Amino acid sequence: MDSRDELAARLDACQKCNMCTAQCPVAKVNPRFIGPKGLGPDMERFRRGQINLDETMLDDCSNCKTCELTCPSGVKITEMILGARRAASKARHKNTMGLRLGLRGYILGRNEYLGKLGVIWPTLTNQVLKIKLVRLAIDKTLSISKNGPLPAYGKPLKIQPDKVGIGTNTNKQVVYFPGCYTRFNEGDTGRILIRLLEHLGYKTIVPDFHCCGLPLEANGQFGKADKNGRYNLELMRPYLEAGIPVITSCTSCGLTLKEDYPKLETSSAQLIGAQAYDLFEFLWQLHEKGELPLDFQEVRASYGYHPPCHLKAQGIGTPALRILGLIPGVKIRNLDAGCCGLSGSYGFKAEKYEKAMKIGSGLFEAINVGAEHGDFQSMTTECGVCKVQIVHGTGIPTVHPVRILAKAYRLID
Template sequence: MNRRYVRRDGDRQADNKLNLDPARGEDGMHLDACIKCGACTAQCPVAAVYPLFPGPKSVGPDAERLRLEGIALAPGCLAYCTNCKTCEVTCPSGVCITDMILQVRRQEQEAGTGKAICRLGMRDHLLGRAEYLGRLGTLWPPLANTVLGWKITRRLLEKTLGISARAPLPRYGRKFRTSDIAPVVGKTQSHGETESYGETERYGQSEEHGRGKTEHGCRKTEPSDRVKTDRKGRSTQKVVYFPGCFISYNDEATGQAVVKVLEHNGFEVIVPGFHCCGVPLTANGRFREATANAQHNLGLMQPYLEQGIPVIASCTSCGLALKEDYPRVSAPGAQRIGAQTYDLFEFLWVLHERGELRKDFREVQASLAYHAPCHLKAQGIGTPSVRILRLIPGVKIQELDAGCCGLSGSFAFKAEKYELSLQIGSTLFQRVQGGVKEKAFQAVATECGGCQVQIEHGSGAPSLNPVWVLYQAYGLGISSAIG
């Protein structure tokens, strides 16, 4: 029996006995774990609002039986799967449904059957490359935002490329880079080992970056008490930070906040010149490119991974890719990346459990709702940001538990899917609007940049990364969303 698609099972010994064809992927062999209960389809955010999508049970384990017999689904059948992984989280039997779906998409792409319409092929090509778009957009953000703000541009994009004219394209900001935080002279330069990694950027025990108001309105503050060594007198520990495209091109201020929070806890933060994690590429059927990105990024991480330095992701989709997809890539470092990657708050919680998280919290009077991004749920770590924020005096935070926001990376940007994305998020938006109206909370905290954009678009309520609450509690600055 092959259990690749079964996460937990009691019968491991038997697993090795059946020798299945590794070339075929043999995977669904143990489809017996699926008892056809339909819980996945009942929870699927897309299937509930879009009848033409057969739902995860049908396109996953059901169709897998046919695929094993050589019978494929009509190409395009899977186009409406947003890869939110709700099905997988829901499944009471631990069947890895999205793995099956992604594998078929990969095969469709390789066979060239997946994309019928050239225009949409162009769009996938473009939307998969959040990174290059980001590089373009951040060259001169005011220009990019102005041009993308024109109705005519958006209509043109819709007519020519099928990119929805109404979808909430995130605004471009300054590019996230080290030079915005002045490094401490003589400290960060002294570590020679990163010089050869191209655009590697590192944050030392830096001074406050010399900026006034940012997008999030963090004010310039006095430098906090920097620790050259941690409280136990050991030399400063290091972490590698994987910022991801949203931080890099749309929300560098949050990236700075992440770095400062880590520094405040005595970490030296290293940011090599990473490419996009690959999730947007995968979502748009560009599997080869996604693998190439993973290999590039793993190459940059490898020396740090070997030293046992943890990799921190603040974007939940990047984090999931690092934990789930990267270990399957053939590259040095692939064996270590899964175990050494931490979601930012997962990492802070580990510090807390070890008694190493700094708790010099100032009171923060904030009452927040929390939205758990789908790709955080899929990591199987719970909701560590809620745990951390509840340590801060004055903070009230309540999970919304209202399902997917509907954005799903670039899904909502596609003209034919935009309305659907709002329908998917409608439960969430209503709950947010209701809560704001009743003054139950003032803003929605969520780690995912995409969720933030969609929540603001769909509900009109402000949304922020939870790191800002911590940033404020540490006295590093003020975030406008929570006052």
């Protein structure tokens, strides 16, 4: 099937049911947004290699993947929208662009470099970013909202490359892809994860990966995103060829590895999709094989659980809920109250901040009501950015579920 026939088949699969737009978090709060059906399949019919749509409308899509989850025909709607944004990015570089927005996209797309700077002196960095005048200056110069949450920096996660080489017992080795947030903002989560896997008998390898590329893609820097992907795949290649799984603790990084990396033109791209696992997806498979120790201590605690959009898009259900449900004393309630609204760098942008808060309002209300009724005292979610937004919108303490599991194994207090 040539590309024109393939495009026609994808467009014909859209049944015009409008379910995607009805469920779109952005369309619910922004009446000017034409929705994923209009922005994806409908407009695709008129794009003959040209962008016939205001690029700001393309940027209104937060890439949460809700439309693809909702579509009864399996149409890759966000893939069409991202393709249009990629074409728009090429057209934009041929023309002049506002310096402020161009610089903002450059900065927001480079979480990795911001992280490396931020952790040089994290305490000072965090204090400076709390100063109102500094936030106002950033808002005026870069259009990064002065009201939005900014993740705090902490002790970075130490890289642990395989210095000895791949051993003979590859069944007890894993590669860990931590992602920028874990690496620079919440290194403790990564350290606990490594300690947990080692407790289960796994040697954990942490190569010096670049950013997965999703923030770059979200800010129109597709070429750099692809370059990062190829670099990371080359680091993974010897492990993938040896059949060693790649574990992620960030749902957005995990989705990128599973869905975007296989499209890159490298030999290892053919392996990554089947060998990339969310941490709890991996642990549940161990449990199903009878290889997960169940010597848990009782953990008397109650949590509300937020399933991130990019976890849902992986189609693996909620393995963290299943694993935590095995721990005696743990009470956990799946809120499933919609998108948090931050969507990577989407909610940091000044013109998107209010929309992001409206998108997350249903989740915030569900959390506040549950906490007020005593259903839970804390929240848990796998996505670091969702955690930042939940704390910003509700003030409720939020942790990664790996902390709860590590506590049950007596690895942390």
